[in-house]
Amino acid sequence: xxxTTRPDLDPVPPPGSGADENDFTPxxxxxxxxxxxxxxxxxxxxxxxxxxxxxxxxxALKIGLTVSASIPIAVxxxxxxxxxNKALGATGPQILRNNIVQTTGSAGESIAAGVVFTLxxxxxxxxxxxxxxxxxxxxIGGLLGVLLMIPLRDSLIVKEHRTxxxxxGTACADVLIVGEERGVQARTVFMGFGIGxxxxxxxxxxxxxxxxxxxxxxxxxxxxxxxLFGEMQAEISPELAGVGxxxxxxxxxxxxxGGVLSYFVLIPAIxxxxxxxxxxxxxxxxPISEMGAREVxxxxxxxxxxxxxxxxxxxxxxxxxxTIWAALRSGFGDIGGSKAGATVLRTARSLPxxxxxIGIVTLVLLMAFVPPVAIGVTGAxxxxxxxxxxxxxASRVTGQxxxxxxxxxGMTVATVLLTALIFLAVGWVGIEHRVxxxxxGGVVCIxxxxxxxxxxxxxxxxxxxxxxxxxxxxxxxxxxxxxLVVGLIISFLNSANTxxxxxxxxxxxxxxxxxxxxxxxxxxxxxxxxSTAQTADxxxxxxxxxxxxxxxxxxxxxxxxxxxxxxxxxxxxxxxESVDYLGKTVTKLDSPKSQIMALVVDGIxxxxxxxxxxxIGAFLAIAMEIFGINSLPVAVGVYLPISTSATMFIxxxxxxxxxxxxxxxxxxxxxxxxxxxxxLFSSGLIGGGAITGIVLAALTVAxxxxxxxxxxxxxxxGENPTVAIAIFxxxxxxxxxxxxxxxxxx
Numbered sequence: 001x002x003x004t005t006r007p008d009l010d011p012v013p014p015p016g017s018g019a020d021e022n023d024f025t026p027x028x029x030x031x032x033x034x035x036x037x038x039x040x041x042x043x044x045x046x047x048x049x050x051x052x053x054x055x056x057x058x059x060a061l062k063i064g065l066t067v068s069a070s071i072p073i074a075v076x077x078x079x080x081x082x083x084x085n086k087a088l089g090a091t092g093p094q095i096l097r098n099n100i101v102q103t104t105g106s107a108g109e110s111i112a113a114g115v116v117f118t119l120x121x122x123x124x125x126x127x128x129x130x131x132x133x134x135x136x137x138x139x140i141g142g143l144l145g146v147l148l149m150i151p152l153r154d155s156l157i158v159k160e161h162r163t164x165x166x167x168x169g170t171a172c173a174d175v176l177i178v179g180e181e182r183g184v185q186a187r188t189v190f191m192g193f194g195i196g197x198x199x200x201x202x203x204x205x206x207x208x209x210x211x212x213x214x215x216x217x218x219x220x221x222x223x224x225x226x227x228l229f230g231e232m233q234a235e236i237s238p239e240l241a242g243v244g245x246x247x248x249x250x251x252x253x254x255x256x257x258g259g260v261l262s263y264f265v266l267i268p269a270i271x272x273x274x275x276x277x278x279x280x281x282x283x284x285x286x287p288i289s290e291m292g293a294r295e296v297x298x299x300x301x302x303x304x305x306x307x308x309x310x311x312x313x314x315x316x317x318x319x320x321x322x323t324i325w326a327a328l329r330s331g332f333g334d335i336g337g338s339k340a341g342a343t344v345l346r347t348a349r350s351l352p353x354x355x356x357x358i359g360i361v362t363l364v365l366l367m368a369f370v371p372p373v374a375i376g377v378t379g380a381x382x383x384x385x386x387x388x389x390x391x392x393x394a395s396r397v398t399g400q401x402x403x404x405x406x407x408x409x410g411m412t413v414a415t416v417l418l419t420a421l422i423f424l425a426v427g428w429v430g431i432e433h434r435v436x437x438x439x440x441g442g443v444v445c446i447x448x449x450x451x452x453x454x455x456x457x458x459x460x461x462x463x464x465x466x467x468x469x470x471x472x473x474x475x476x477x478x479x480x481x482x483x484l485v486v487g488l489i490i491s492f493l494n495s496a497n498t499x500x501x502x503x504x505x506x507x508x509x510x511x512x513x514x515x516x517x518x519x520x521x522x523x524x525x526x527x528x529x530x531s532t533a534q535t536a537d538x539x540x541x542x543x544x545x546x547x548x549x550x551x552x553x554x555x556x557x558x559x560x561x562x563x564x565x566x567x568x569x570x571x572x573x574x575x576x577e578s579v580d581y582l583g584k585t586v587t588k589l590d591s592p593k594s595q596i597m598a599l600v601v602d603g604i605x606x607x608x609x610x611x612x613x614x615x616i617g618a619f620l621a622i623a624m625e626i627f628g629i630n631s632l633p634v635a636v637g638v639y640l641p642i643s644t645s646a647t648m649f650i651x652x653x654x655x656x657x658x659x660x661x662x663x664x665x666x667x668x669x670x671x672x673x674x675x676x677x678x679x680l681f682s683s684g685l686i687g688g689g690a691i692t693g694i695v696l697a698a699l700t701v702a703x704x705x706x707x708x709x710x711x712x713x714x715x716x717x718g719e720n721p722t723v724a725i726a727i728f729x730x731x732x733x734x735x736x737x738x739x740x741x742x743x744x745x746x
Contacts, residue, residue: 063592
């Protein structure tokens with residue numbers, strides 16, 4: 001077996017000195033042909049990719065963040081193939097086959113992030129979101145991200161391999177090398193998955209204890225009014241605790257700090273100064289005196305947070321301008337620069353440029369002319385231009401700061417913003433142009449997210465000695481399978497959590513009436529029919545595309561004869577009404593990033609943005625940057641419900657405690673280990689909680705959720721927030737602390 005070589009730990013040469021394949025010896029040298037691209041590796045990678053794609057979709061819809069799946073997939077792959085080889089008595093290196101598994105599987109998580117950040121915005125603008133559109137945009141954007149990275153590999157991965165670290169890719173290579181030599185047990189991931197799934201079922205499914213413990217701080221003033229001083233709540237779920245542990249105390253603290261600013265400064269201040277006003281203040285339609293904390297956030301703080309996130313994203317993008325320019329110059333210079341007549345080493349062999357060119361031309365044609373995308377030639381060319389620009393940026397930025405910190409959402413906001421401004425300048429302000437702008441943003445966001453993950457995978461392959469062409473084949477397979485499934489999962493989660501809320505609006509101008517009638521049974525739409533049978537529970541479905549007085553944009557059920565609005569169809573993704581007209585409660589998925597995309601597109605094209613609130617948020621972000629604070633996570637914290645950021649903060653604080661204990665007992669080198677037991681256990685918690693959330697949604701749709709509703713078992717204790725926190729600590733935090741402080745098992 002070759003000697004383990006870690007070139008990324010060598011002294012860093014002066015900038016510009018470059019590096020190539022001859023500068024170091026990878027773990028599997030170029031002259032060795034070992035098992036790599038096999039059917040079993042691709043199939044296992046695709047299946048694991050689907051599992052983590054489903055988990056990432058749920059997580060991104062809930063909090064607008066995802067975490068890298070490469071290391072958990074690598075650990076699972078090592079365990080699976082070691083078991084298979086032991087049973088068959090097979091020998092020989094397995095590291096490259098394990099690398100193909102994690103390369104194929106990692107595509108799912110990146111696809112999920114790109115989709116969820118953009119396309120659900122259509123639901124908030126009154127459109128449907130068919131799974132075919134999601135799948136088509138995901139597939140086109142994902143394949144573009146992989147193909148555009150092929151000519152950039154030599155420049156970004158090879159020549160700058162000592163200056164661009166690609167932290168997740170380097171850590172994953174370390175895991176694969178250790179697993180090849182000594183084995184890595186996946187028991188920790190499975191333990192986390194099981195505990196997370198069990199907790200999620202008992203809490204969110206059986207409802208044994210409250211999901212969101214809440215404390216409201218208020219006081220009755222001498223004038224008889226109730227003053228709101230703040231509201232503290234925490235959604236104590238395994239996936240949020242796991243994310244907080246993985247991102248660490250700094251990022252989790254920034255997120256929670258934004259929540260504190262929102263719920264203990266902005267909301268109380270708005271209530272204090274607006275409580276005596278008798279009339280509403282735009283964009284609200286009810287007086288502030290009639291609002292609780294939730295209504296103040298929805299009507300005012302929502303826009304302040306959106307402005308802060310948009311400004312922070314653009315600031316983070318502006319910081320990367322020198323990087324963007326350097327990457328573009330290098331990328332253009334290297335495209336087509338193949339080594340004609342030279343012998344190409346196995347470890348330098350990528351898919352040929354003919355595949356890249358034919359693939360990109362085919363995707364552009366599909367984007368332009370083939371439904372369900374069909375965004376036209378102009379839209380397809382805009383998408384290709386922005387995709388190439390931000391693929392290059394995403395790869396280089398990921399190489400410097402890692403995939404988790406890469407400003408993908410900032411790049412997407414910039415794309416959607418610039419596209420909307422171009423449309424506004426040429427007079428494209430119709431309702432169909434909002435779909436066009438979001439489709440372009442979706443393709444670009446997915447391509448950039450996939451490019452970041454692809455770069456990490458190529459870095460891993462570069463260090464372990466993989467064949468780039470075989471990795472690229474695995475990526476293309478992983479992108480294709482994940483794209484199809486992500487569309488189905490998003491469509492299902494939206495349908496499962498959609499509520500019908502009674503509304504009695506009169507004299508509303510309906511922008512469009514759909515041809516099929518909706519049949520309502522048991523509080524939900526059960527089928528669509530063409531019949532005009534006179535049944536009380538059959539309605540027309542109409543859309544309102546622009547705000548009309550107190551009637552928001554959205555889809556509605558209408559009286560068949562008068563077209564009067566009877567119900568709001570509040571989407572399960574991004575919707576705000578969690579209780580339907582029968583009193584049944586569902587869990588809405590906030591999808592914070594897509595809400596911002598909807599706000600940007602609709603606000604610019606209709607020219608109805610509440611600019612005062614948006615600018616307050618923007619200048620909050622600018623002030624934070626002047627103070628030397630990273631504004632993006634704080635701005636996201638302002639935008640998110642504090643119940644989300646509080647639980648992540650708890651996980652981050654636990655990571656801080658764990659790191660201090662590990663440093664004192666195992667040495668400082670053991671701290672911040674992205675492949676350590678604590679991180680692996682957290683990945684299991686995220687997967688178990690998220691997958692169980694999807695399963696619970698399916699059981700609710702099937703009408704079987706009443707069979708395991710045990711909300712009365714604990715009686716008053718089940719509603720007590722202190723009891724809920726105690727169970728959360730005992731069942732989740734204690735095991736997480738145990739695994740976090742454990743020595744890695746080899």
